[in-house]
Amino acid sequence: MGEDLNKPEYEIPPELKSSVSITTLDRIYNWSRRSSVWPMMFGLACCAIEMICAAASRYDIARFGMEVMRPSPRQSDLMLVSGTVTKKMMPLIVRLFNQMPEPKYVIAMGACASGGGPFKEGYNVISGVDNYIPVDVYIPGCPPTPQALMNGLITLQKKIDTQSIREVRWYKKGASETIPVPVLGPDIMDPREYDLIRQYTNQKLQNIDDPAAQVARQEKGS
Numbered sequence: 139m140g141e142d143l144n145k146p147e148y149e150i151p152p153e154l155k156s157s158v159s160i161t162t163l164d165r166i167y168n169w170s171r172r173s174s175v176w177p178m179m180f181g182l183a184c185c186a187i188e189m190i191c192a193a194a195s196r197y198d199i200a201r202f203g204m205e206v207m208r209p210s211p212r213q214s215d216l217m218l219v220s221g222t223v224t225k226k227m228m229p230l231i232v233r234l235f236n237q238m239p240e241p242k243y244v245i246a247m248g249a250c251a252s253g254g255g256p257f258k259e260g261y262n263v264i265s266g267v268d269n270y271i272p273v274d275v276y277i278p279g280c281p282p283t284p285q286a287l288m289n290g291l292i293t294l295q296k297k298i299d300t301q302s303i304r305e306v307r308w309y310k311k312g313a314s315e316t317i318p319v320p321v322l323g324p325d326i327m328d329p330r331e332y333d334l335i336r337q338y339t340n341q342k343l344q345n346i347d348d349p350a351a352q353v354a355r356q357e358k359g360s
């Protein structure tokens with residue numbers, strides 16, 4: 139796309155060069171979206187403090203047109219997951235994500251949101267928010283600095299620059315995919331994995347009922 143912009147198919151007359159520029163619809167569309175990404179306002183743990191810092195005068199995400207943190211998912215373009223994601227919080231995050239209109243993006247800020255961080259495989263923590271919702275940009279660190287967050291936002295802008303209105307999912311026919319909200323019981327369950335869970339449970343039950351399996355277990359001393 140960049141080459142097309144630099145080398146338009148026809149010459150602009152010299153007298154118009156200072157007042158006319160040639161570009162593509164994609165470029166205009168992406169430029170306007172990338173410069174006004176509104177993040178949803180919520181923070182989950184210590185990473186959120188760095189996110190708050192990034193909004194203050196020293197770093198100032200207003201430079202990116204991103205300072206308008208919205209208190210409602212219905213007015214947000216960007217879910218900035220900053221902090222430890224607990225099993226209790228995950229159903230709410232998925233519900234908020236579903237309530238955001240397209241186009242929408244997700245940034246996993248920090249080790250916790252990206253993969254569980256220092257609490258990975260803790261009894262109450264999700265090992266990465268991408269187990270449930272699609273993540274566009276991951277920011278490493280514990281916590282990432284405000285500069286790292288800036289870098290993540292710029293990376294997101296670069297990703298937006300590569301999109302084309304002919305291909306993006308929100309201009310395709312049919313509704314956007316809604317992610318099933320996980321169910322929190324004794325543990326968290328993803329409705330998309332019900333078949334797998336049912337299969338595993340049946341297998342376990344069969345082993346319990348199978349006398350040969352019982353004998354084998356006794357022989358093993360389990």
Ligand code: SF4
Pocket residue numbers: 183184185186220221222247248249250251255256279280281282
């Ligand atoms: S990545 Fe580190 S700083 Fe961020 S929420 Fe997890 S423990 Fe806190």
